[in-house]
Amino acid sequence: TKPPVVVTVTGAAGTIGYAALFRVAAGAMLGRDQPVVLRLLELPGAISAAEGIAMELDDCALPQLAAVEIFDDPRAAFDGVNQVLLIGAKPRSKGMERADLLSANASIFATQGAALNEVAAPDVRVTVVGNPANTNAAIAARHAPDIPRERFSALTRLDHNRAIAQLSHRAGVPVTEISGVTIWGNHSATQYPDIFHARAGETTGAELARDREWLVDDFIPTVAQRGSAIIAARGASSAASAANGTIDHVQTWALGTPGDSWTSAAIVSPGAYGVPEGLVCSFPVRSDGTDWQIVEGLEINEFSRARIDASVAELEAEIAAVDALATR
Numbered sequence: 014t015k016p017p018v019v020v021t022v023t024g025a026a027g028t029i030g031y032a033a034l035f036r037v038a039a040g041a042m043l044g045r046d047q048p049v050v051l052r053l054l055e056l057p058g059a060i061s062a063a064e065g066i067a068m069e070l071d072d073c074a075l076p077q078l079a080a081v082e083i084f085d086d087p088r089a090a091f092d093g094v095n096q097v098l099l100i101g102a103k104p105r106s107k108g109m110e111r112a113d114l115l116s117a118n119a120s121i122f123a124t125q126g127a128a129l130n131e132v133a134a135p136d137v138r139v140t141v142v143g144n145p146a147n148t149n150a151a152i153a154a155r156h157a158p159d160i161p162r163e164r165f166s167a168l169t170r171l172d173h174n175r176a177i178a179q180l181s182h183r184a185g186v187p188v189t190e191i192s193g194v195t196i197w198g199n200h201s202a203t204q205y206p207d208i209f210h211a212r213a214g215e216t217t218g219a220e221l222a223r224d225r226e227w228l229v230d231d232f233i234p235t236v237a238q239r240g241s242a243i244i245a246a247r248g249a250s251s252a253a254s255a256a257n258g259t260i261d262h263v264q265t266w267a268l269g270t271p272g273d274s275w276t277s278a279a280i281v282s283p284g285a286y287g288v289p290e291g292l293v294c295s296f297p298v299r300s301d302g303t304d305w306q307i308v309e310g311l312e313i314n315e316f317s318r319a320r321i322d323a324s325v326a327e328l329e330a331e332i333a334a335v336d337a338l339a340t341r
């Protein structure tokens with residue numbers, strides 16, 4: 014049998030953590046033949062809840078689950094870690110200014126990045142889910158100068174999956190027949206779900222996009238504002254679907270993309286597609302099972318360019334706001 018992969022999940026007792034842990038432990042993320050050690054990192058006040066989850070994990074008697082360990086100290090939780098899911102973040106509370114939210118999260122992700130830098134395994138891969146996910150990933154990467162920045166990525170796979178589902182409904186074909194979708198930019202309402210290179214069965218995305226009213230007033234806002242729609246309907250934010258997107262993201266990264274297909278992930282921009290170098294931006298990506306590669310050479314029309322630029326401008330503003338707070 015293979016040696017276990019050490020997976021640390023932060024915010025483990027939160028709603029996404031709860032939805033993700035059991036599937037990770039059952040082999041949905043890294044494969045059913047891959048033993049995992051699960052490390053649960055929580056705030057001190059949620060350690061008891063994490064202990065309850067560990068009891069439930071125990072009670073599943075899962076063959077791949079080598080051990081469950083609980084921590085309230087990032088350095089201990091990240092010691093020798095291979096796969097990190099940074100889900101825990103500070104939510105926006107009532108009356109909180111956006112700047113306060115950015116700075117509270119910047120400090121969490123700076124601390125966690127620095128701890129990873131010191132103690133993570135040489136092959137560590139970090140997936141940021143906690144919001145603002147792109148900027149949090151940029152901050153964690155900055156505080157981990159010894160870890161190649163390509164090892165940090167942020168989740169836009171949930172948005173990607175939402176776009177696939179919407180296209181599937183529109184074109185009347187199963188999700189397995191949808192390909193070539195891209196989420197560009199920030200994991201926020203400014204994200205741009207691009208279908209101009211997509212296929213939906215026999216139909217091309219460009220053909221579907223000719224109905225501009227549908228594209229602009231229906232498809233794009235439905236995908237970009239799906240999180241709010243779920244909160245309005247469910248009275249709670251996306252949890253199982255976010256956990257599912259996280260598992261898909263890590264699975265693709267660790268096991269690779271099949272054939273010539275691609276997916277979406279937010280990675281540190283090398284300057285591709287006019288996105289300033291260093292921003293953590295969502296791109297069309299493939300994985301060879303080790304690293305993400307940006308899908309090169311896609312033609313970006315004017316319609317897409319304007320939307321990508323708007324989301325990139327928001328990413329620049331987020332980083333600038335964090336930097337301004339840091340030097341205040």
Ligand code: NAX
Nearest residue numbers: 024026027028029055056059101102142143144168171255
């Ligand atoms: P919850 O509030 O249910 O859980 C968050 C958990 O994180 C809590 O248990 C809390 O104690 C813990 N936590 C907070 N700070 C921590 C720290 N410094 N170290 C360790 N644990 C810490 O939120 P949940 O619904 O699970 O969402 C988690 C994050 O995912 C939020 O920031 C949310 O906005 C974000 N999301 C990101 C998505 C994406 O696609 N990138 C989609 C879903 C979700 O909105």
